[in-house]
Amino acid sequence: AGEGPAPPRRTREPERATRLETALGDPFDPGNPHGHLALVRADDSREAPRATEALLAEHGLSAEFVPHDLGGRLTDLEELARVLRPLFRRDLALGYGFGITSLFAASSVWTAGDTHQRAALAEVLLGGGRVAIVHREVAHANALLRSEVRAERPPGGGFLLNGSKDAVMNADRTDTFVVHARTRAEGGSGSHSVLLLPGPPASGEVRRLARAELPGMRGARIRGLRLADVRLPDSALVGSLGEGVALALRSFQISHCLIPGTVLAGVDSALRLAVRAATENRSGGRPARRWHKALSGVFADLLACDAMAVTGLRALSLVPQHAYLLAAAVKYTVPDLLREDLEELAAVLGARGYDRGPLYGGFQKLARDLPVAGLGHSGTAVCQAVLIPRLPALARTAWFRTAEPPAELFRQGAPLPPLDHRGLTHSGTDDPLAATLVGAAERLAGRTGAGPLHAALAGLARTLVEELRVLRVRCAALPAAGSTVLDPLACALADRYALVLCAAACLGVWEGQADDDGFLADPAWAVLVLSRIGRRLGVAVPKTPAEADRAVLAEVLGRCRHGRSLDLYDTPLAG
Structure with missing residues (x-):
């Protein structure tokens, strides 16, 4: 489809990804046997x-989930x-299920586990096994998050686990569970603890x-799980008693970014199918004009989601x-954009x-899988509970007022320091991406005579x-933190704030290409991205310059x- 030279390759793909x-x-x-037809038949x-x-x-894919210092390949996300x-x-289901x-x-254990716990989980994964998570119950829950396990402190010490979950991924393919169990009847941040069940x-x-x-x-192996009088020793506790909610807030940052950062690859495939359909039997491989905005717009959204x-x-x-x-903003925004x-x-x-x-069979499967992969409305509620209480203070x-972050934050593929799970926090009072938006706008305003796309x-x-x-x-006019999570106005403000952060990430990525001459250094894609974000916000934005649409479509x-x-x-790609 289309004409012109292949775009230059700007970042080196990890050898393991290429393989x-x-x-x-x-x-x-x-x-x-790994193509769309085989995967759809397995799904059926x-x-x-x-x-x-x-x-x-x-290929030893499970080793990708083990930190390098424990013998695995995980250095950065x-x-x-x-x-x-x-x-x-x-296949999103296979990506999850495998x-x-x-x-x-394992993230809670990588974050707060002791030496023995970390080594035990590393051994399971490096041996090709799986670890299943038993989530705590949350509001607005779907099947994966409904109901919970209770852990009592019996005479003699240790923990006694009882309860059930409606749906646990790979429950029938592992004996190793990380359980987010209720250890206190009252609610609040100290109500749950994390316990490691390392085997039968x-x-x-x-x-x-x-x-x-x-x-x-x-095709994912999801089953109900019931724990009846399961006794665990004191050494099963990960971190401290009552630290479960804090550990979830710290370690779930990984899933909040990694889920969008992987499932968007499925929409990459869907866009490829749409381009194939729109250019099939078309002279010169050009789609009909009525599809130009849809194809270029979805491509712009995909780049925006990836940037964020x-x-x-x-x-x-x-x-x-x-x-x-x-x-939280990434997980809040990207799944909705991808569904649109x-x-x-x-x-x-x-x-x-x-x-x-084999040519188009993967589309309906992706359309079914994506809402489950993103955890749907429950994922939205969890992210709202993170974002909304912080909006007044921000x-x-x-x-x-916040200083801009280092420029390396936006240079995809550039070297990173090793990920330190123990350094993850669930606090922070600054907003470096908002600072990036302000700084980028000031720098753009100073670029006079740079051309119509830069002006746009x-x-x-x-x-x-x-x-x-x-x-x-x-x-700033919202009530104090903790009283606004379900307020419709606060939810609407969180929607708008997350879209603004998406725009800031895109500007940061575009500025990060300043020394390059490839497509991402061209302002065309950033103009189209910010135009679409502005329209989603309902703010007045001018008509997108035709040259931006043409460049992105090409x-x-x-x-x-x-x-x-x-x-x-x-x-x-292979095909």
């Missing part, structure tokens, strides 16, 4: 694709996301219940003291979107800075023609 992409092969080949039968799971085991994207481009949930389970218990019963039949991710997710992933290594709110984009792409695909063959003390970008940045000023006034068509990824990294 996995090559091994998984052309997804459109009907004879490929609600089974994990055995051949592909065997391939992932052969941006690299991990890139290694996982070849898998998530093909092991990424093991990382989410010495007493009591771990019973696997019926398989959960979810509308999406049908990658910035969050890099922040966890580079500025962990400032990553807490950003991680799927709806746009469905219109482009038309009847092809219901095809079950408005009063941080916005237009400067105007859009200025408009978004004014939106931040309005947010400062409105958020890029997406060129990348599809030459088999390149549709994310920030522009890497070669």
Whole structure:
């Protein structure tokens, strides 16, 4: 589809990601055991694709979830996301089911576990096993988060676990569980603790219940789990008693950034399918004019989502003291944007979107899987509970006062310090991304005579800075923290704030390409991204310059023609 030279490759793909992409092969080949046709057939039968799971085991993918100092390959989360994207481009359920949930389970142990606990989990994962997480119950819960386990302190010490969960990923494929259990009847931040169940218990019963039949991710192995009088020693406690909520807030920052940073690879594939449909049997490989805005717009959104997710992933290594709110904003914003984009792409695909063959068969599966992968409304509620209580303080003390973060935060693929799980916090009073927006707008305003696209970008940045000023006034007037989480006005302000942060991340990434001459250094994509964000906010933005639309459309068509990824990294694909 499209004409023109292949876009230059600007960041070196991790060798492990290249090797996995090559091994998984052309997804459109009907004879490929790891292609779309095989994966859709496995999904139809609600089974994990055995051949592909065997391939992932052969590649030792579970070692990606173990920190380097414990013998694994995990050094930073941006690299991990890139290694996982070849898998998530093909099958979100397999990406989850094979092991990424093991990382989410183990993160509390990597963050606060003692030497023995960390070593025990590392041994399980390095041996190709899995670790399952038993979440605590949260408000607005879906099946994965409904009901909970209680842990009492019996005479003689230790813990006695009772309770059940409706849905636990891989409950039938592991004996190793990280349990977020209620250890205090009263609510509040000290109500839960994290306990490690490293294998079959010495007493009591771990019973696997019926398989959960979810509308999406049908091949994932999700079952109910019931713990009956399971006794654990005092040494099972991860961190301190009553620290469970704090540990969840610290360690779940990883999933808040990593989920969007991997599932967007599935939408990359969906956009590729839409380009194929729009250019099929078209003279010169050009889509009909009615599809130009949809294809260029979704591509711009995909770059915006990637910019925000990658910035969050890099922040966890580079500025962990400032990553807490950003991680929640990433998880709050990106899944919704991706769902909107799927709806746009469905219109482009038309009847092809219901095809079950090797060329288009993956689209309906992705449409089913994405809401489950993003944890839907429950994920939104969790992120609202993080963001909304902080908005008044941010408005009063941080916005237009915080210093900008280091420029390396926005240079995707640049070296990062090793991720230190123990350095993750759930506090922070500054807002470096808001500072990036203000700083970028000032720098753009000073670039006179730089051309019409730069002028358009400067105007859009200025408009978004004014939106931040309005947010400062409105958020400063909110009641004290803790009383506004379910207030509709506060939720609407959180929506707007998260979109402003997305725009800031995109400006940061665009500025980070200043020494390059590739597509991301062109202001065209940033103009289109900020225009779409401005329209979502309902603020007055001028008509997008035609040259921005043309440049972005040419890029997406060129990348599809030459088999390149549709994310920030522009890497070669197997098919």
